[in-house]
Amino acid sequence: MQDETVQKYARERADELPGSGLEHPFGPDWEVYKVRDRVFMLMTEVTGEPVVILKADPQDARALREAHDDITPGYHMNKKHWITLHPGGSMQKDLVEDLVTESYLLVVEKLPRARRPVDPAIFGRGDQ
Numbered sequence: 001m002q003d004e005t006v007q008k009y010a011r012e013r014a015d016e017l018p019g020s021g022l023e024h025p026f027g028p029d030w031e032v033y034k035v036r037d038r039v040f041m042l043m044t045e046v047t048g049e050p051v052v053i054l055k056a057d058p059q060d061a062r063a064l065r066e067a068h069d070d071i072t073p074g075y076h077m078n079k080k081h082w083i084t085l086h087p088g089g090s091m092q093k094d095l096v097e098d099l100v101t102e103s104y105l106l107v108v109e110k111l112p113r114a115r116r117p118v119d120p121a122i123f124g125r126g127d128q
Contacts, residue, residue, distance in 0.1 A: 006087045010052040013100040019117030036115050040107040052085040054103035
C-alpha cells in the first residue's frame, strides 16, 4: 500500500464500528479513535509517513511483526501491546480492516459489560 492508503482503509473501518469516535486530544497532527473514551487507534504523519497505530494481543503483535516488514512496534506506545502499520509494503486491505477490528475488540472486552457497544465474543460473526 502506498501513501495514505493504509490510513484510508483504517479510517473507513473505524468509522463503521459501533460507538467509535474520532478526537484530536493531541492536536491536529493526531487522529485518535476511541470507543467509550478508550483509545483503540491512532493515526499521524509526525513520523514522516502516514502511519496507523493499533492495539494488539502481544503474541499476535510479535507474529505480525515477524511476518510483515511494514508492521513495527507501536510508535510512542507500549511496544508489547501496540503495533504500527506503515505504508509501502505488501499489506492488503483485508488485513488492515481485521487489525482495526481486533484493536477495537481488545478495548471493548475490557469495558464493563453495560458500557460495551457490542458483545466482543460474537461481533463480526454471523449476521452482525
